[in-house]
Amino acid sequence: MADVNRGNRPLSPFMIGSVYRPQITSVMSILHRLTGIGIGLTGVLVVWWFLAASTSPYYFDFADGLLTSWIGNLILFLALVSLWYHFFNGIRHLFWDAGKGFELGQVRTTGIATAVAAGVMSIVTITIALWG
Amino acid sequence: MGFRTDRQRVHGLGTSHTGAHHWWSQRLTAVGMLILVPFFLFPFVRALGTDFETVREIYGHPFNAVVAMLTLAVGFLHLQQGLQVVIEDYVHDKPVLVAMLVANVVLCAAFAMTGIFAVAKIAFA
Numbered sequence: 001m002a003d004v005n006r007g008n009r010p011l012s013p014f015m016i017g018s019v020y021r022p023q024i025t026s027v028m029s030i031l032h033r034l035t036g037i038g039i040g041l042t043g044v045l046v047v048w049w050f051l052a053a054s055t056s057p058y059y060f061d062f063a064d065g066l067l068t069s070w071i072g073n074l075i076l077f078l079a080l081v082s083l084w085y086h087f088f089n090g091i092r093h094l095f096w097d098a099g100k101g102f103e104l105g106q107v108r109t110t111g112i113a114t115a116v117a118a119g120v121m122s123i124v125t126i127t128i129a130l131w132g
Numbered sequence: 133m134g135f136r137t138d139r140q141r142v143h144g145l146g147t148s149h150t151g152a153h154h155w156w157s158q159r160l161t162a163v164g165m166l167i168l169v170p171f172f173l174f175p176f177v178r179a180l181g182t183d184f185e186t187v188r189e190i191y192g193h194p195f196n197a198v199v200a201m202l203t204l205a206v207g208f209l210h211l212q213q214g215l216q217v218v219i220e221d222y223v224h225d226k227p228v229l230v231a232m233l234v235a236n237v238v239l240c241a242a243f244a245m246t247g248i249f250a251v252a253k254i255a256f257a
Binding site for chain 2: 033036037039040043044046047049050051053056057061064067068076083087090091093094097125126128129132
């Protein structure tokens, strides 16, 4: 019964890839955290944009110009997809919190639905942003 | 679930002497964001990349301004709650942990208030 491997075992956050095959469950769980952090960082940029819009037309043009430059657009695009992903995956988490949707088949189906919904809503939002 | 004493069951608290308040509060802000995000996002992406006057006009509208301020308040609170869990999961050095938890609260509050101030200034202009 003695555990000869004591202290030399892989720890949970670092098991995916080296020990466990990445699966839809683990990958989506990590993405939920990463997208959350990404949205938060982009939120700071949005606060700066509002601050510029409350200050002067010149400051606004500077902030708005930076946020809609190619690098700004890239960051906002990633943040937008992250936001919708986190939004729909968050609904999934709330159902799990209520004890529903734990069957493996349901987890797969809702996982794919989350990715599809995030993609569709991102396209809808970009359409509104460009032609709204 | 029969491991608690009667007294513990009455208090609803475990050995940590605190309950599931943080967990529940994070769910409340999550549901709040489900309602706020669509109402915030669409006027915001329309305002983005336009000119100063258009942005002032969009956020001069009371509904857009109130939704934006609520989104900033609830959003940064939800961010603070989420980041706290991430920090607690990955930072194990006690002084560093405490410093990061404090910085998390201070920064999230500061960004939320700055954003709310800016939107209010636009709305009242």
